[in-house]
Amino acid sequence: MPTTTEHPYASFIHGIEKPVRYLGGEHGAVVKPWTPDIARIALAFPDLYDIGMSHLGYKILYGIFNGHPRLAAERCYAPWTDMEAALRERGLPLVTLESARPLRDFDVVGFSLQFELTFSNILLMLDLGGVPLRSADRGESDPLVIAGGPTATHPEPVAPFLDAIVVGDGEAVAPQIVLMWKTLRDAGVPRAERLRQLATIEGVYVPSLYETALDPDSQRVVVTRGTVPEARVPVKRAFIDDINKYPFPHDGPVAATETVFDRISVEISRGCTEGCRFCQAGMIYRPIRERSPESVVETIVRAVKEGGYDEASLTSLSTADYSCIAPLVKKVMAKLKDEKVSLSVSSLRAYGLGEELLDEIQQVRATGLTFAPEAGTQRMRDVVNKNVTEEQLMETAERVFSRGWAKMKLYFMIGLPTEQEEDVVGIVETGRKARDVGRRAQKGRGPAVTVSVSIHVPKPHTPFQWCAMDALEDIWRKQTVLRDAARKAKVELKLHESLGSTVEAILARGDRRLADVIEHAYRNGARFDSWEERLRWDVWQAALAAHHVDIPAMLGTLPITARLPWDHLDVGLEDGFLAREYRKALANRLSPPCGKVVGQFIHHTNLEDAKADTRKLVCYDCGVACDLTGMREERFVYLEQLTARSRPAAKEPVTMTPEERRPRAQFAQGEPRRYRIAFERTGRAAFESHLDLVRLVPRVFRRAELPMFYSQGFHPKPEMIFTPALALGIATLDDFVDVKLAVDVDPERLPELLNPGAPEGLRFTRALRLGPTDPAISKVIDVTSYVMVVPWSWLHAKGMADEAAVRAWIAEKQSGPMFVMRTAGGLAKRVDVGAYVLGWSVGDEAARAQVERVGYAGSLCAIAYDSKVTDAGAVRPVEVATALLAEDAPVRFIRTAQGRRSPEGAVWSPMELERLRVVKPERTVTPDVASLTPEEAG
Numbered sequence: 001m002p003t004t005t006e007h008p009y010a011s012f013i014h015g016i017e018k019p020v021r022y023l024g025g026e027h028g029a030v031v032k033p034w035t036p037d038i039a040r041i042a043l044a045f046p047d048l049y050d051i052g053m054s055h056l057g058y059k060i061l062y063g064i065f066n067g068h069p070r071l072a073a074e075r076c077y078a079p080w081t082d083m084e085a086a087l088r089e090r091g092l093p094l095v096t097l098e099s100a101r102p103l104r105d106f107d108v109v110g111f112s113l114q115f116e117l118t119f120s121n122i123l124l125m126l127d128l129g130g131v132p133l134r135s136a137d138r139g140e141s142d143p144l145v146i147a148g149g150p151t152a153t154h155p156e157p158v159a160p161f162l163d164a165i166v167v168g169d170g171e172a173v174a175p176q177i178v179l180m181w182k183t184l185r186d187a188g189v190p191r192a193e194r195l196r197q198l199a200t201i202e203g204v205y206v207p208s209l210y211e212t213a214l215d216p217d218s219q220r221v222v223v224t225r226g227t228v229p230e231a232r233v234p235v236k237r238a239f240i241d242d243i244n245k246y247p248f249p250h251d252g253p254v255a256a257t258e259t260v261f262d263r264i265s266v267e268i269s270r271g272c273t274e275g276c277r278f279c280q281a282g283m284i285y286r287p288i289r290e291r292s293p294e295s296v297v298e299t300i301v302r303a304v305k306e307g308g309y310d311e312a313s314l315t316s317l318s319t320a321d322y323s324c325i326a327p328l329v330k331k332v333m334a335k336l337k338d339e340k341v342s343l344s345v346s347s348l349r350a351y352g353l354g355e356e357l358l359d360e361i362q363q364v365r366a367t368g369l370t371f372a373p374e375a376g377t378q379r380m381r382d383v384v385n386k387n388v389t390e391e392q393l394m395e396t397a398e399r400v401f402s403r404g405w406a407k408m409k410l411y412f413m414i415g416l417p418t419e420q421e422e423d424v425v426g427i428v429e430t431g432r433k434a435r436d437v438g439r440r441a442q443k444g445r446g447p448a449v450t451v452s453v454s455i456h457v458p459k460p461h462t463p464f465q466w467c468a469m470d471a472l473e474d475i476w477r478k479q480t481v482l483r484d485a486a487r488k489a490k491v492e493l494k495l496h497e498s499l500g501s502t503v504e505a506i507l508a509r510g511d512r513r514l515a516d517v518i519e520h521a522y523r524n525g526a527r528f529d530s531w532e533e534r535l536r537w538d539v540w541q542a543a544l545a546a547h548h549v550d551i552p553a554m555l556g557t558l559p560i561t562a563r564l565p566w567d568h569l570d571v572g573l574e575d576g577f578l579a580r581e582y583r584k585a586l587a588n589r590l591s592p593p594c595g596k597v598v599g600q601f602i603h604h605t606n607l608e609d610a611k612a613d614t615r616k617l618v619c620y621d622c623g624v625a626c627d628l629t630g631m632r633e634e635r636f637v638y639l640e641q642l643t644a645r646s647r648p649a650a651k652e653p654v655t656m657t658p659e660e661r662r663p664r665a666q667f668a669q670g671e672p673r674r675y676r677i678a679f680e681r682t683g684r685a686a687f688e689s690h691l692d693l694v695r696l697v698p699r700v701f702r703r704a705e706l707p708m709f710y711s712q713g714f715h716p717k718p719e720m721i722f723t724p725a726l727a728l729g730i731a732t733l734d735d736f737v738d739v740k741l742a743v744d745v746d747p748e749r750l751p752e753l754l755n756p757g758a759p760e761g762l763r764f765t766r767a768l769r770l771g772p773t774d775p776a777i778s779k780v781i782d783v784t785s786y787v788m789v790v791p792w793s794w795l796h797a798k799g800m801a802d803e804a805a806v807r808a809w810i811a812e813k814q815s816g817p818m819f820v821m822r823t824a825g826g827l828a829k830r831v832d833v834g835a836y837v838l839g840w841s842v843g844d845e846a847a848r849a850q851v852e853r854v855g856y857a858g859s860l861c862a863i864a865y866d867s868k869v870t871d872a873g874a875v876r877p878v879e880v881a882t883a884l885l886a887e888d889a890p891v892r893f894i895r896t897a898q899g900r901r902s903p904e905g906a907v908w909s910p911m912e913l914e915r916l917r918v919v920k921p922e923r924t925v926t927p928d929v930a931s932l933t934p935e936e937a938g
Contacts, residue, residue, distance in 0.1 A: 021050070021079075022083065024253075025760035026760075039182035041073050044111050047114075053077075061110075074101070107144065113158070114151060115151060116504045119158050135161065138163070144194075166204060212224060220510075243270055249303075257689065263309055264313070268322050276374070277383075290638070296314070310698065312343050321593075323634075324603065376425070379588055398437050413454050417586065431486075453479075461566065500530065505554070526539050598615075604635075675739050675740075675750065677738075677751075685761025704757050720740070731854045733853065751765060781898050787863065790885065793859065834883070840863060854894050
């Protein structure tokens with residue numbers, strides 16, 4: 001991995017929003033040597049780092065590839081608009097995080113197709129990565145471009161941009177593709193023949209090897225036949241019958257900045273038993289496959305230790321339907337509770353939640369739960385096959401709110417087939433009734449209930465794939481109905497943006513002709529279309545019009561007998577199953593969940609009850625051919641693994657108010673031990689924000705197995721205090737944090753214990769034990785020292801030929817007023833820089849050594865200065881540069897020291913406790929875990 005100064009983005013990355021998105025160096029990242037014997041894939045996620053770093057599929061593949069001796073995987077994410085502009089301005093490519101190599105250098109570039117609204121970002125990444133956009137334009141030396149994920153089951157709109165597509169589970173197929181491609185290329189096999197060989201792998205679809213034609217009934221371009229023997233029709237999905245063969249990774253890169261799901265999430269099952277008719281994932285991932293509870297518990301425990309996470313999550317399409325979810329939660333919580341790690345359970349459905357499961361979840365998290373009733377009336381819930389009644393919804397609400405939960409979010413959809421206005425109004429009514437249940441249960445104002453309403457998009461491979469999507473006018477009318485009803489009922493309502501859903505539907509139901517539309521939209525500015533503030537509806541309208549795409553026709557009803565653009569891809573469902581479910585939906589008829597007995601909402605939580613229940617499990621003949629006997633036997637094994645052998649004893653009812661039932665964290669941690677630790681942040685670590693540092697330090701302590709002392713209350717936090725924050729990109733050689741630990745440790749050993757778990761660029765240098773009366777770090781700093789680093793090329797352009805000329809320039813500046821304007825919160829104020837700067841020097845040896853130590857390269861001038869820190873704050877380094885040099889000076893900064901100014905003018909380090917104890921501080925900085933904000937400190 002190149003150092004930050006060698007990185008191709010080194011000269012400008014400090015001016016980019018969240019630079020750590022592009023630099024790598026995280027704890028757990030794998031960097032393999034770039035040798036010719038290793039086949040390399042760039043895992044390209046077509047969205048921000050903040051989103052992609054939470055994606056479970058990429059975590060699995062990253063671990064599989066890098067665990068193979070002949071394979072290596074590196075990561076790359078879509079650059080935000082400011083980074084794209086910077087790259088284009090400088091003619092630089094998009095590079096991976098591990099080696100900073102452009103995408104064009106890899107054997108394979110692999111995209112994740114999670115969502116249709118990321119299609120334009122695929123083109124963005126290929127374009128910036130130096131890879132021709134279209135498969136037909138790629139030459140012999142260009143990388144293979146592949147894709148997988150749920151949207152890969154209907155890929156025709158992006159098929160011309162992809163060389164090969166993985167349909168189904170990718171764990172076994174993806175490594176096989178990469179190894180075959182490199183082997184054939186190294187052997188001199190032509191690209192066209194390599195693609196034919198890839199098509200022999202089950203689950204691999206090579207679009208260029210198929211003919212297409214317009215179907216007269218659907219008016220869609222469909223795949224008709226393969227042009228070579230290797231191109232089979234249909235293309236059967238890749239399928240892993242036992243996901244335990246591919247353990248979920250406990251290691252891997254830990255994000256350098258906050259991500260959308262900033263925790264360790266573990267997939268506990270794949271597939272779903274419920275059969276919701278709108279849900280594509282529930283259809284294409286059949287049958288349900290569960291990870292063994294032993295492996296889940298082991299993965300979470302190891303991931304928490306190695307990654308340093310303070311929150312874990314069990315996740316799947318419907319976590320409550322994991323066959324032994326209650327004893328699993330109990331077992332995981334028993335492992336995590338003493339580690340001060342909270343547990344969340346995703347994708348809970350709003351019925352059948354047992355008292356035992358609710359009580360277990362409540363022990364660590366009692367703030368809010370999310371459920372998805374999907375529809376506001378019973379008729380509509382039957383249409384979508386949501387096996388839940390309003391009575392069950394309200395019963396769950398009462399159970400939840402009586403246990404002290406403060407928030408509930410309910411997810412619904414509008415635009416479902418056969419929907420009437422009373423169904424729309426019923427959405428708000430359901431939210432109102434849940435809120436009223438909460439008010440009664442909590443005897444007062446009650447909890448917050450939020451109703452969130454999205455727009456139904458008919459997806460391929462679902463029973464609703466033939467349905468029309470609501471026109472924009474109908475969506476807007478229904479949203480108005482919702483707003484009016486919510487206002488009258490005083491229900492909090494959140495609505496999703498309608499234009500994005502329309503583009504999503506067109507791309508989901510489209511054919512290969514839409515590739516021209518996507519490229520047209522991309523070349524005219526379409527980027528990050530899933531972000532409401534970034535969607536360019538005008539651009540998409542123009543692209544559709546330019547290629548004569550009829551929007552109403554794309555959104556309209558499709559004949560059941562027609563051929564569709566995704567029919568050549570076999571996801572495992574038998575012919576006729578989806579049509580049968582569609583007809584049942586139109587008749588308001590339910591289908592029972594599969595893999596359960598009729599009428600059963602939750603699985604048995606103990607072996608005794610599970611074995612006593614000999615009723616048949618439901619199978620409604622979708623074509624997947626589940627082994628129901630094996631499924632039942634596996635559940636017995638899993639309950640035995642969790643030692644859930646008999647029914648738990650009934651708990652005596654306890655009369656408590658909901659507020660009393662809300663658990664306040666109580667940890668047996670004894671008396672706190674105070675330590676002060678010095679550290680450096682250089683290279684990549686200098687680009688992490690102060691808030692990222694606040695998140696990072698506790699994780700380093702967890703990795704070192706040094707328990708921190710936590711606050712008490714609903715949201716316990718590790719107790720620590722930092723020095724004033726720095727702006728992004730400012731290296732620091734003398735930073736400090738005061739922490740409280742729950743154990744005694746030799747302070748001399750703290751750096752060696754902490755550094756192995758620190759990310760690149762963060763290094764702990766020394767530590768000491770604080771006494772009970774020693775002031776906090778925030779109270780002992782009244783001066784900071786900086787080195788301002790300026791390129792000689794800029795100084796020469798300003799007429800400063802040498803250090804003497806620089807001294808003369810600064811002296812002249814200091815002889816007059818040194819005011820700069822500072823803008824914050826829309827208000828401007830004048831700052832007297834001269835009142836803060838205590839002294840300066842140009843080119844002294846210590847400053848030069850510090851510049852070299854940080855790794856700044858080139859012909860540079862080092863200007864050192866000291867600056868006051870007062871009760872009112874401090875002057876920003878960039879303000880000093882503006883006052884002493886010029887507003888446009890291309891400067892970099894190093895914070896070299898901070899402490900208390902002695903009567904003689906020396907700077908006493910916060911580590912010199914004996915001196916600090918003698919002199920009473922003349923000023924203080926307000927103690928705050930985040931100290932000064934980056935905006936205040938510069």
